[in-house]
Amino acid sequence: MSAADATLKGRVGDPFSSPWRRRLPLLPALVFAIAVTQLPFLVSIYYSFTNLKDRTQSLIPQPTRYVGIDNYRKIFDDPFFRQAMWTSVKMTVLAVVLSLVIGTLFAVLLDRRFLGQGLVRTLLITPFLLMPVVAALIWKQQMFSSLFGILNKVLTFLGLNSVAFISDHPLASIVTVLVWQWTPFMMLIMLAGLQSQPSDIIEAAGVDGATPLGIFRQLTLPHLRRYLELGALLGSIYIVQAFDAIDVMTGGGPGSTNVPYFVYQESIGGGFRYGSASAYAIVVVIFSIVIATFSLRVLSGLLKDDRA
Amino acid sequence: MHEARNGSRRSPARVLVGVLAVGIVAAASLAASAAGRSTDKTISVAIVANPQMQDIASLTPALFTAKTGIKVKYTILDEGKLREITTRDVGSGGKAFDAVMIGMYEAPQFGAAGLLQDLTAQAKGDKSYNYNDLIPAVRGGLSANGKLYASPFYAESSFLMYRKDVMAKNHVTVPARPTWQQVAAIARKINTPSMAGICLRGKPGWGDLGASFTTVLNTFGGTWWSAKPDGTPDKAQVDQPAFRTALDFYAKLVQDAGEKDAANSSFNECLAQYQAGKVAMWYDATVAAGLLEATGSPVKGKNGFALAPVVKTKASGWLWSWALAIPKSSPDPTDAWTYIAWATGPDYIKAAGTKTKGGWAAIPPGTRFSTYKIPQYKQAAGAFAGKTLAAMEAAPIDNPGTTKRPGLPGVQYVGIPQFQDVGNRCTQLFSSVIAGSLKDSTALSQCQQIASQAIT
Numbered sequence: 001m002s003a004a005d006a007t008l009k010g011r012v013g014d015p016f017s018s019p020w021r022r023r024l025p026l027l028p029a030l031v032f033a034i035a036v037t038q039l040p041f042l043v044s045i046y047y048s049f050t051n052l053k054d055r056t057q058s059l060i061p062q063p064t065r066y067v068g069i070d071n072y073r074k075i076f077d078d079p080f081f082r083q084a085m086w087t088s089v090k091m092t093v094l095a096v097v098l099s100l101v102i103g104t105l106f107a108v109l110l111d112r113r114f115l116g117q118g119l120v121r122t123l124l125i126t127p128f129l130l131m132p133v134v135a136a137l138i139w140k141q142q143m144f145s146s147l148f149g150i151l152n153k154v155l156t157f158l159g160l161n162s163v164a165f166i167s168d169h170p171l172a173s174i175v176t177v178l179v180w181q182w183t184p185f186m187m188l189i190m191l192a193g194l195q196s197q198p199s200d201i202i203e204a205a206g207v208d209g210a211t212p213l214g215i216f217r218q219l220t221l222p223h224l225r226r227y228l229e230l231g232a233l234l235g236s237i238y239i240v241q242a243f244d245a246i247d248v249m250t251g252g253g254p255g256s257t258n259v260p261y262f263v264y265q266e267s268i269g270g271g272f273r274y275g276s277a278s279a280y281a282i283v284v285v286i287f288s289i290v291i292a293t294f295s296l297r298v299l300s301g302l303l304k305d306d307r308a
Numbered sequence: 309m310h311e312a313r314n315g316s317r318r319s320p321a322r323v324l325v326g327v328l329a330v331g332i333v334a335a336a337s338l339a340a341s342a343a344g345r346s347t348d349k350t351i352s353v354a355i356v357a358n359p360q361m362q363d364i365a366s367l368t369p370a371l372f373t374a375k376t377g378i379k380v381k382y383t384i385l386d387e388g389k390l391r392e393i394t395t396r397d398v399g400s401g402g403k404a405f406d407a408v409m410i411g412m413y414e415a416p417q418f419g420a421a422g423l424l425q426d427l428t429a430q431a432k433g434d435k436s437y438n439y440n441d442l443i444p445a446v447r448g449g450l451s452a453n454g455k456l457y458a459s460p461f462y463a464e465s466s467f468l469m470y471r472k473d474v475m476a477k478n479h480v481t482v483p484a485r486p487t488w489q490q491v492a493a494i495a496r497k498i499n500t501p502s503m504a505g506i507c508l509r510g511k512p513g514w515g516d517l518g519a520s521f522t523t524v525l526n527t528f529g530g531t532w533w534s535a536k537p538d539g540t541p542d543k544a545q546v547d548q549p550a551f552r553t554a555l556d557f558y559a560k561l562v563q564d565a566g567e568k569d570a571a572n573s574s575f576n577e578c579l580a581q582y583q584a585g586k587v588a589m590w591y592d593a594t595v596a597a598g599l600l601e602a603t604g605s606p607v608k609g610k611n612g613f614a615l616a617p618v619v620k621t622k623a624s625g626w627l628w629s630w631a632l633a634i635p636k637s638s639p640d641p642t643d644a645w646t647y648i649a650w651a652t653g654p655d656y657i658k659a660a661g662t663k664t665k666g667g668w669a670a671i672p673p674g675t676r677f678s679t680y681k682i683p684q685y686k687q688a689a690g691a692f693a694g695k696t697l698a699a700m701e702a703a704p705i706d707n708p709g710t711t712k713r714p715g716l717p718g719v720q721y722v723g724i725p726q727f728q729d730v731g732n733r734c735t736q737l738f739s740s741v742i743a744g745s746l747k748d749s750t751a752l753s754q755c756q757q758i759a760s761q762a763i764t
Contacts, residue, residue: 055399055421079754080733146569147580167510167571167743251512252732253571254740268392270514271729272399 041285048072048279054272064275071279081280083255084262088240091171091258095178095242096235100228102179103186108216110187111194128184132244139177140166140249166249170256177245182238186231193227194220233295240288259284350379351406351643354394356630357384360462360672361409363664364651371659372650378643387515398423401637406644410458412629415450416716417725419457425634426455430645437649441676443697445705446629452716458631459652462595463674465625465699466523466720468614469582469597470589471607474498482589488524488557488617491589495565498588505565507578507587508558512739514731516574519626519720520591521558521738522731523616526709527624528554532722532730532759535714541724542714544759546734546752555752559742571743583607591616593628594699597692598669613695615702620710626720627703629675654678661685674700726762733758 048071052064075081110121127135143151144165152162166173197220205215243260250256252265261269263284267277355361365382373379383405385393394408398418410418418424428451431439439447446463450456468491470482478498483490495505509520525531530550533541545551562570567581575592579599582590583606590596600611616625632648634641650656657679661668668688671679673696679685680697689696708719716723721731734755740746 054395055423080758140572147577147584147586162568164569164572164743167569168745170571250572251516252736253512254736254743254745257736265729265732268396270732272395272725273729 044278045282047275048282050275052273052275052278054274067275071276072283074276075279075283080257081259081262084257084259087171087255088258088260091175091178091242091256092236092240094175095182095239096232098175098179099182099186099235100231103183103188103231104190104224104228106183106187107190107194108220110191124187125184127181128188130181132181132242133248135181136177136245136248139173139180139245144173144249167254170250170254174242174245174249174256177249178239178242182235186235189227189231189234190224193224197223229295233292236295237288237292349377349640349643350381351640351647352381352383352404353407353409353632353644353647354383354385354390354397354405355409356390357386358462358630359666359670360660361630363660363666363670364461364656364672367660367663371656371663372647376646376650378646380647398635398637401635403637403639405635406638406640407632407634407648409461409630410633412446412449412627412631413718413721413723413728415458415631415633416452416723418633419455420452420716423636424457425636425638425641426457427459427634427645427648428454428456430649431456431459434649436655437653438676438678441654441678443675443677443700445627445700445703446675449627449705449717450629450631458633459648460629460631460675461652462672463627463629463700464593464595465627465674465696465703466520466592466616467594467597467625467695467699468589468591468617469600470612470614471610472612473610474503474588475612482612482614485615486617488527488619491591491617492557492561492565495561495589499565503585504567504581504587506561506589506591507567507573507581508562508570508591509574509578510562510566510570510739510742511572511574511577512732512736513574514721514728514735517735517739517742518731519628521554521735522720522722523624523626523708524558525551525554526704526719527617527619527621528557529620529710530554531709531711531713532727533714533724533763535712540714541722541726541763544756544763546756546759552748552752555738555741555748559738559748562742563744566742571739593626594692594696595673597696598673598689601689601691602666602669609691611691613692615695615699621704621708623702623704624708624719625699625703627700627705628720658682724763730755730759730762 049066049068050064051067051070106124110117110124130138141148143149146152146162146164149165151165155162163169201219202215205219210218240258241260242258243264246252246256246258246261247264252261257265259280263277263280265271266280267274271277355365362384365384368380368382383393390409391411391414394405394410395414396402397404398408398410401423415424419426431437442460443463446460447456450458450460468482468486475482475494475498480494480498482494491506497505499505509517511517522532528550530548530553531545534543534545536542567573567578567587569577573581575596578587578590578592579596581587582596582600585607597611597613599605600607602608616623618624632652634644634648638644652675654676657671657676660671661682661684664670668682668684671685673679673689673693677697680693686693703719705717705719713722714724715727718727721727734751737746737751737755741748741751
């Protein structure tokens with residue numbers, strides 16, 4: 001369609017004008033997207049103001065009542081929810097920071113040319129391609145298990161006492177699996193950052209007599225900064241939702257229940273209190289939006305700085 | 309540009325051919341399915357992924373569909389998922405399943421809440437089903453107010469299994485009806501760094517640690533809740549001395565003489581440790597005996613069995629059954645009953661013995677007296693069949709502890725809907741106590757709070 005066409009037919013506000021004609025085919029998709037994402041959310045908001053329970057959860061079925069903000073008031077009195085929040089924070093921060101650090105190290109190593117680089121890169125990415133449940137099972141049965149675990153076999157071989165990893169260090173065990181899975185993701189982001197770094201500056205610094213460590217600290221790290229931010233942001237968004245590893249490895253055992261697992265237990269995981277579970281979920285959504293907005297602002301600010 | 313035009317001119321013919329082809333296939337399949345509907349019927353059944361249930365799924369076409377013309381579409385799920393899906397489907401009156409497999413915890417509760425069909429009349433009226441052959445404790449556990457709501461496919465109690473050779477080496481004899489103090493003393497005596505004294509469940513979950521621990525709690529005279537005269541829960545009793553004694557006893561025993569990695573161990577983990585010779589005793593489900601004595605088991609023939617240990621009660625073994633029930637919303641209850649009567653009837657058990665891979669020792673145990681009269685089964689399961697039947701009959705389903713329990717009958721659980729959640733969350737805390745990362749007083753006061761909130 002040419003520009004002349006558009007000016008001929010295009011009057012502002014005319015639904016048959018060309019911009020509208022171009023948008024019209026998107027309308028079903030938009031309606032569908034709203035129906036499958038926003039309606040359930042609105043229904044959840046409604047449920048969060050009721051005492052809705054599963055019908056199997058009372059011997060004499062009770063009618064669902066409107067309970068006002070009772071569910072929300074209870075959230076802030078509930079020490080178990082606060083504990084789950086704290087666990088979520090610890091789990092996410094540890095996993096994101098560790099996978100970022102290790103991912104950056106791997107990226108720096110992979111950034112140079114060597115024999116078998118392609119193979120090594122593929123092997124390093126593999127953990128990220130695994131289903132989270134499978135990753136958790138592998139670690140639970142083959143690595144951490146006190147009976148069949150490789151780690152304990154090695155410890156016994158070295159003459160050390162075997163360690164019940166999952167029982168004694170549940171949070172650390174889960175964080176290990178998360179780091180193992182997310183390091184490749186961070187590595188890929190960092191690798192993209194490293195490869196976008198202009199090589200002439202580094203060569204110039206080398207000519208000026210800068211040490212490799214100096215180059216990394218003074219030039220590479222500042223250049224990687226927004227990639228680090230991006231990795232941290234995306235990593236946090238995904239890792240805060242961790243569920244599989246907890247369900248498979250500890251069942252929420254010794255202090256490893258995070259917020260998603262808590263909400264699961266409150267709803268279909270045994271509690272069947274859909275009303276209060278909805279309230280928990282909505283509080284989580286509000287927190288997530290706040291954190292995401294904040295992080296995005298930081299990120300876009302950085303991008304602007306960079307351009308200026 | 310030219311090429312594209314040519315392409316678009318050619319395409320209507322192609323589209324027409326495509327539409328015709330799809331239409332013919334669709335019409336044919338519609339006709340086929342219509343024809344299929346009119347001659348034979350299909351029912352939909354959800355079952356749990358245990359070896360015995362997988363056997364019945366593979367035997368159904370030959371033994372059931374061939375005779376009755378009813379096809380059975382199975383949905384096989386692990387325990388947790390099955391519970392989630394059946395609870396939602398039954399609770400919301402969904403029509404996904406004609407028959408569902410539920411546990412002894414759910415059956416009377418769902419039945420009393422009016423979500424399941426009463427099977428009593430059909431079960432009593434069907435001669436080949438033989439209602440009186442069912443072991444009374446199991447039948448009672450699946451009933452509410454005298455009505456049978458689910459038909460047992462498989463049932464188990466709990467007992468103590470031990471290595472006879474290890475006991476002989478240590479000059480110890482395990483009494484046939486031991487007390488927990490005796491068992492604890494033996495466990496501590498025979499405990500070595502390479503072989504733990506006893507394996508007890510420590511993994512969070514109302515059906516994992518919750519089951520083992522609640523039988524111990526019962527016999528120590530404790531309870532989760534006290535009951536009002538009308539059977540509703542009165543007050544949470546987690547802060548009472550008996551509860552603390554039971555938890556301390558359990559946690560201390562596991563710490564002193566229990567398996568490694570206890571907070572991560574349940575049935576399967578203990579089974580693996582026992583078979584690998586890493587534990588000398590194991591308190592768990594009676595069904596484990598069949599696995600320990602199965603052909604190829606490294607500990608076959610080395611095992612002794614004793615009734616569940618007690619303290620203040622006469623018996624403490626738990627009672628569990630997987631049973632088939634018909635939801636009120638079932639689209640085809642008549643065919644569903646025909647299926648249930650076959651799957652849980654005495655004839656299937658006999659047929660399974662000759663037709664399944666595992667042979668006689670692997671048939672669904674614990675539901676009927678007639679099973680324990682089959683000569684081949686007595687021979688294959690001689691080491692544990694008698695002890696299993698004794699444990700099943702002794703299971704104190706109606707009076708598990710020293711005080712009245714709220715809700716419907718239950719031994720290793722409390723027969724109220726709130727128990728599932730309270731059990732899950734409290735056993736997370738208890739699991740931390742066993743692992744030594746939480747003080748018992750903290751766990752008990754937090755659990756008391758959970759248990760109190762749940763019943764308000």
